[in-house]
Amino acid sequence: MTAHRPLLIAPSILAADFANFGAECAAVEAQGADWIHVDVMDGHFVPNISFGAATCAAIRPHIKGVMDVHLMISPVDAYIEDFARAGADFITAHVEAGPHIHRTLQAIRASGAKAGVALNPGTPASAVADLLDLADLVCVMTVNPGFGGQKFIDMSAKVKTLREMIGDRPIHIEIDGGVDPVTAPIVAAAGADVLVAGSAVFRGGSVSDPAPYGTNIRAIREAVAGVYV
Numbered sequence: 001m002t003a004h005r006p007l008l009i010a011p012s013i014l015a016a017d018f019a020n021f022g023a024e025c026a027a028v029e030a031q032g033a034d035w036i037h038v039d040v041m042d043g044h045f046v047p048n049i050s051f052g053a054a055t056c057a058a059i060r061p062h063i064k065g066v067m068d069v070h071l072m073i074s075p076v077d078a079y080i081e082d083f084a085r086a087g088a089d090f091i092t093a094h095v096e097a098g099p100h101i102h103r104t105l106q107a108i109r110a111s112g113a114k115a116g117v118a119l120n121p122g123t124p125a126s127a128v129a130d131l132l133d134l135a136d137l138v139c140v141m142t143v144n145p146g147f148g149g150q151k152f153i154d155m156s157a158k159v160k161t162l163r164e165m166i167g168d169r170p171i172h173i174e175i176d177g178g179v180d181p182v183t184a185p186i187v188a189a190a191g192a193d194v195l196v197a198g199s200a201v202f203r204g205g206s207v208s209d210p211a212p213y214g215t216n217i218r219a220i221r222e223a224v225a226g227v228y229v
């Protein structure tokens with residue numbers, strides 16, 4: 001099912017120290033993070049405001065690997081170039097964010113970034129059926145977007161459906177929301193290969209004491225080791 005790709009852990013800096021993003025990104029990468037997940041919220045598509053493209057550009061030099069930008073904004077298209085210029089490797093937009101997600105994914109790829117499409121918990125897998133040729137990543141939300149630290153909503157049936165729909169295409173299935181060592185195996189067994197985790201990674205650590213980040217990342221990896229094959 002997923003044997004051809006490694007399981008990737010993408011800490012969400014929504015749970016990091018906002019006054020210290022650059023150092024937090026470097027610290028969590030040094031502790032074993034595969035990607036850095038960056039949550040952009042506009043107070044309109046979701047009921048919370050986080051930060052925008054200028055913050056992404058500021059943290060980019062502190063990230064050695066992949067910067068994975070999750071846009072919880074509407075409209076999207078006018079801002080794609082800003083996030084691409086900020087150095088996003090993946091730009092993910094929500095299927096619910098507007099009437100023209102197909103055009104949005106085209107625009108993301110045209111910007112040079114890889115294109116992701118996100119699904120809220122209430123949106124079925126079928127919503128991306130005609131988008132897979134334009135997508136490098138499908139993000140399955142396991143919380144209603146807008147806040148970190150929420151309780152996991154089991155979307156494993158949707159993940160299984162997506163994995164079948166995707167087949168052999170090189171498209172990541174990313175899980176976002178409430179991922180920890182208890183919930184990670186549920187979605188990894190269903191076919192997800194990128195796990196976003198904010199609270200469960202940053203809990204207990206800090207830039208001056210980053211070792212807990214590594215412990216928390218390893219705990220998630222060890223929890224999925226038996227089921228991710």
Ligand SMILES: O=C(CO)[C@H](O)[C@H](O)COP(=O)(O)O
Pocket residue numbers: 012014015037039070072143144145146147148149150176177178179196197198199200
């Ligand atoms: O997109 C998000 C919220 O809308 C965050 O990426 C997500 O909530 C991660 O945080 P946590 O692991 O604490 O749930």
Ligand SMILES: [Fe+2]
Pocket residue numbers: 012037038039070176196
């Ligand atoms: Fe996110």
